[in-house]
Amino acid sequence: MPGISVVICAYTEDRWEDVLAAVASVRAQSRPALETLLVVDHNEGLLDRLAKEYQDTDDVRVLANAGPRGLSAGRNTGIAASRGGIVAFLDDDAVAERGWLGHFAEAYADPSVMAVGGRTEPLWASGRRPGWFPEEFDWVVGCTYRGLPSGRVRVRNVLGGNASFRRTAFDAAGGFATGIGRDGNKHPLGGEETELCIRLSRARPDAVLLIDDRAVIHHRVPEARERFRYFRTRTYAEGLSKALVARSVGAGKGLESERRYTTRVLPAGVVRGLRDALLARPGGAGRAGAIVAGVLTAAGGYVVGSVRARRGGVTFSVVDVSDSGDGARRKGDRPDLERGGARG
Numbered sequence: 001m002p003g004i005s006v007v008i009c010a011y012t013e014d015r016w017e018d019v020l021a022a023v024a025s026v027r028a029q030s031r032p033a034l035e036t037l038l039v040v041d042h043n044e045g046l047l048d049r050l051a052k053e054y055q056d057t058d059d060v061r062v063l064a065n066a067g068p069r070g071l072s073a074g075r076n077t078g079i080a081a082s083r084g085g086i087v088a089f090l091d092d093d094a095v096a097e098r099g100w101l102g103h104f105a106e107a108y109a110d111p112s113v114m115a116v117g118g119r120t121e122p123l124w125a126s127g128r129r130p131g132w133f134p135e136e137f138d139w140v141v142g143c144t145y146r147g148l149p150s151g152r153v154r155v156r157n158v159l160g161g162n163a164s165f166r167r168t169a170f171d172a173a174g175g176f177a178t179g180i181g182r183d184g185n186k187h188p189l190g191g192e193e194t195e196l197c198i199r200l201s202r203a204r205p206d207a208v209l210l211i212d213d214r215a216v217i218h219h220r221v222p223e224a225r226e227r228f229r230y231f232r233t234r235t236y237a238e239g240l241s242k243a244l245v246a247r248s249v250g251a252g253k254g255l256e257s258e259r260r261y262t263t264r265v266l267p268a269g270v271v272r273g274l275r276d277a278l279l280a281r282p283g284g285a286g287r288a289g290a291i292v293a294g295v296l297t298a299a300g301g302y303v304v305g306s307v308r309a310r311r312g313g314v315t316f317s318v319v320d321v322s323d324s325g326d327g328a329r330r331k332g333d334r335p336d337l338e339r340g341g342a343r344g
Contacts (some may be wrong), residue, residue: 001105002085003034004164008076010092011041011073013049018093020053023084025095025217031102033059034084039074042073067319069276072176072192075160079170079321082134085123088164091142094120094219096162103215106215107152112168114200114207119144125223131168133226137294140234144213149264150322152212156257157197160190160256162217165200169207173200175321183331191241198245199318228290236264239301247309266291 003012006026010118019038026036036059040047047064054060063081067073079087086108090096107116120143122129129135135146142161149155158164173196180192201207222232242258269291276284 001108002293003083003231004031004036004086004088004101005078005082005084006033006036006090006101007039007075007082008036008090008092008106009039009041009065009074009078010046010241011043011074011143013043013046015093016046019050021095022090022092023054025097026090027059028098029096029101030098030107032272033088033101035082037061037066037078038062039078041071041074051297067234068178069191070158070178072180073319076175076319076321079167079175080283082167085169086164087170089160089162090220091161094161094217097216097218099225100215100217103212108166109210110208112206112209113166114204114208115158115163115209116166116195116215116221117155117163117209117211118217119211119213120159120162120219123218123220123269124226126219126226130226131283132228132290133231134263134273134287134291134294136242136291137235138233138284139238140294141225142219143221143235146269147261150213152214155199155209155211157194158209158211160193160267161219162215163193163218169204170202170321172207174318177318178283179317189241191238195245219235230292232297235297236301239298239303240305241296241301242271243302243305243309256341258273261334262295288303 008022008026010018023036023038026033038050038054040050040061041155042064042065047062051062052233054062063077065074066077066080075089078089086104088104104116104157107113122138122141123132138145139159142159152320166240175196176192180189180195182327188235197209201209225234270288271293273284273286273288279282
């Protein structure tokens with residue numbers, strides 16, 4: 001079984017303790033990682049501090065993001081510098097259970113498997129889920145949501161904060177697209193892993209992508225993200241993100257899973273919330289209302305994002321991060337493929 005490199009992208013010293021906990025959880029795995037790569041996103045103070053923290057640790061390397069500001073470029077930096085035949089990604093404010101990498105490794109015994117994701121559970125800062133917050137929208141806080149299949153199953157895409165890819169997947173499809181996902185913009189964008197997975201499936205039609213819900217991580221949810229204001233902002237940003245994904249890979253594939261989600265999973269959630277309200281169970285009406293609000297806000301974001309993309313206001317690129325022989329050298333920082341916007 002090839003070694004597994006773990007990439008953790010960090011950007012703020014406000015998450016110092018969280019970053020240390022994330023690294024510690026990787027180092028405590030029952031199936032040891034080959035290495036942990038901490039990629040710092042354009043923050044010299046954090047870069048220096050982490051470099052000093054791990055200067056005597058052989059299995060942890062601290063790197064500066066070699067590309068533009070943002071999560072996609074940070075992940076690409078980690079991929080290019082990694083030595084493992086499998087590259088796993090963990091959020092900087094999450095901790096992995098001890099068997100996390102072991103469950104990923106089991107799935108890769110099948111050579112057709114190109115990507116494996118896991119289950120992400122929320123750690124609410126208040127200690128409990130807000131009564132109005134529907135499980136169908138746990139993706140708002142970066143966690144596994146109601147409606148995803150259980151067990152080890154094939155999926156269109158994995159979720160980036162708890163995911164892994166075979167190195168040859170990047171050889172075939174390139175890295176994460178910059179211009180999609182979080183980049184310091186005021187909107188908490190996403191969707192970069194969806195775009196990559198669809199691009200991978202097109203480059204390798206035989207590729208199998210899985211989610212194994214035994215590969216569990218626990219993701220911190222700060223109090224600010226437990227509020228409806230953030231919920232509304234994030235759902236709007238998701239609409240913007242889906243417009244970018246659809247612009248890149250087409251609406252057919254780009255919205256394939258979302259159609260089932262909006263026509264089956266969410267209506268069932270509304271019915272469940274209304275039923276709970278009728279039975280005087282706390283939060284039922286709030287959850288039903290939040291689902292409706294989330295759908296409308298995301299739809300609004302999608303319309304705005306689609307108009308912007310058509311007007312040429314969006315350009316994104318895919319960088320070649322394929323293995324150069326020793327797996328530790330970036331083949332190039334310039335975009336090798338540009339899509340969308342004015343250059344589409």
